[in-house]
Amino acid sequence: MLNQDNEKIIQKINKKTINNSKFTNKEKALEWFRCKQNPFYYIYNYVYIPEHGTGGFFKLTSNNLHPKMKRTIRSIYKYHKAVLMASRQLGKSSIAACLISWAAVFYPGIQAIILNMRKNAGQNNLKTIKSIIQNLPSWMVTNNPFKSKSEIVTYITLFNNSHVDVFYPSTTHSADTLARSLTSPILYIDEAAFIRDMKVIFGLLC
Numbered sequence: 211m212l213n214q215d216n217e218k219i220i221q222k223i224n225k226k227t228i229n230n231s232k233f234t235n236k237e238k239a240l241e242w243f244r245c246k247q248n249p250f251y252y253i254y255n256y257v258y259i260p261e262h263g264t265g266g267f268f269k270l271t272s273n274n275l276h277p278k279m280k281r282t283i284r285s286i287y288k289y290h291k292a293v294l295m296a297s298r299q300l301g302k303s304s305i306a307a308c309l310i311s312w313a314a315v316f317y318p319g320i321q322a323i324i325l326n327m328r329k330n331a332g333q334n335n336l337k338t339i340k341s342i343i344q345n346l347p348s349w350m351v352t353n354n355p356f357k358s359k360s361e362i363v364t365y366i367t368l369f370n371n372s373h374v375d376v377f378y379p380s381t382t383h384s385a386d387t388l389a390r391s392l393t394s395p396i397l398y399i400d401e402a403a404f405i406r407d408m409k410v411i412f413g414l415l416c
Contacts, residue, residue, distance in 0.1 A: 238349045245350070246316040249283055253308050256350070260341045267345065270308070279305045306398050307338040310374060313396055315343065315351055318370035322396035325377050327404040332376040333363045335400060339374060340366055379406040 233241065245252035253275075258267040272280075278294075279301050285292045286309060294302060310322050326332030343355050343366075357367040365375045402408060 233349070242316075242350060245312070249287060249309060249312050250280075252312050252316075253283075256346055257308050257311070257342055258345045259304050259307075260338060267341075270304075275305075276301055283309065303335060303400060304338065306400070307335060307342055310396065310398060311339050311342040314339070314368055314372035314374060315346070315370070318372060320372045320396065321394040322372075322374040322398065323377065323394045324374065325397070325399045325402075325405065327378065327401045327406070329378050331400065332378045335398075336363065336366065336374060336376045343368070 245256065253270055254272060257270060259270060260267055282292060282294055282302075282305060310324075313320055314322060324332055324335050326335060340356070343351060346355070352369045355369050357369065363376075365373065367373050399405070
């Protein structure tokens, strides 16, 4: 079970930079298992978040990850459900991208749905997830992590058949058709209070 004691152990590990380029096959398998068992381990050691506007990346650590986001990760891991009401610019979308990428990489064939209030916001969420996965070590996700090489902006399909879709209200899709007929264990709703016809959409998805 993930708890604060486990996170302290990870902080000690993080003081030494992991040089995964020199891992043996056995060490790679162990690292893969550690990441699957603990999202904090995965995030602190392997996730790089794209910085919009700079083209660069930054590394999440125990020191720069907001305490509310740490609590969010623990809650989702333990209870599998969370409703978060928090101020802006805490890193909510980034943490959601971290967790969705974690589930998609380490749980083959999983289906995730992202629901957003507008097209560009939803596509940016998907773009962040894709960037995180692209920056993972090749031994963790194979050399070609995505099944399609084209720049699809509404969904991604991974090498292990995990799938992430983005949906948003639009003039071509009515509220009662969004994500219909999809069985998904992961539903991420961003800015839920501002999504048009939210009661109709949420009632159908849940």
